[in-house]
Amino acid sequence: MRLANATVLITGANRGLGLAFAREAQARGARKVYAAARDPASVTLAGVIPIKLDVTSPDDITVAARECGDVTLLINNAGVAATGGFLADTSVASAQRHLDTNVFGPLRMTQAFAPVLAAHGGGAILNVLSISSWISGPLLGVYGMSKSAAWAMTNGTRIELLNQHTQVLALHVGFIDTDLTRGFDVPKLAPDAVARTALDALEAGASEVLADDLTRQVHAGLSADPAVYLQPISR
Template sequence: MKLHNATVLITGANRGIGLAFAREALARGARKVYAGARNPASITLPGVEALALDVNDGAQVAAAARHAGDVTLVINNAGIAHFGGFLAESGIESARTQLETNFFGPLRVSQAFAPVLAANGGGAILNVLSVASWISSPMLAVYGASKSAAWALTNGLRHELRAQGTQVLGMHMGFVDTDMTQDIGMPKSTPEDVVRRALDALEAGAEEVLADELTRQVKQGLAADPGIYLRDARG
């Protein structure tokens, strides 16, 4: 789908990748951009409509779908990342917390907005995923599980929404230079770079985009023997 004249809803739009999506959507001629955040006062970008949207609050998600009934593109960007492995004392609590936002959050939003997209001609959903969907390390093991679940959700939504003409795009990427990754000493892409690649892919009709070189290398390694996912991602 094309961004020109589109009506876009972005979750987690107050900073980082979400803010970059909002800026780029406006630059590409979006007719309207709803910028969702838990605290709408944190939305300061001119030209967008701030929207109170906590993806963990079902009533708030439903209210957003009623208010933003003209949406043609949903960008499920809101997410959290906590360090730690499965066997840590907090492993189960961490898994529940991250799955709530990173899996159930986009599921709630997609369920609420699928009828809106159908009524507006099909449109598209773009889910922000991660290279951690495919590889793991103790530092981000539980986070990776939540993103693996979000990847499976993306693949399932693609099949379920095909009949109503909704494009579903999964955006895979490595580390991006945002507040969330400020304590990670690894090479990082800029939010602007990954967002441009994602929206280029969306406008080209793609269903998957590998937004940086690391992700492209990892995707190739999935078919290797032994598979790259069998190694600790730190190695």
């Protein structure tokens, strides 16, 4: 899919990677960019159209699909990331919060916007996933579970949307230098670089993009012996 003359809706577009996607879409000639955020007043990028959208709110999603009926590219970027594994007292509540935002949010968005994309020839969906889709550990166990589920949802919806010619791209990436990773003492990628890599892949017609060397190494390790996912993440 080409970005030139596209109409793009980006969730969580007020900061971090979402903001980088908005800037890059503009640079590539998008005709219109809807910048979605829980608080549209927090969207400050010139030239975009702020819209109120909490991806955990079915009502917000219904309104967005009705009012943004010209969308040809949906970028499911909004997400939450909290530390913690599965045996903590708070793990179930944390899992519910992660799944509501990171899985059910993109799923509801995909359901709502699939007919919109079909009406414009198919279009595309880009889902922001994570290296944590494939590896785990106490630091990001619950978060990783949500991203594993989002990966499965992405693969499933890609198959279901084949007949309407909707391209579905999974973005797998390591740590990005955003508010979500503040306090993590690890190498981080610049959001603008990740957005460029992802949209290059989208325009090339890809179904999956591995945005950095570490993600490519982990992906290769899925078929290693022992497989990379059988080993804990080390900080």
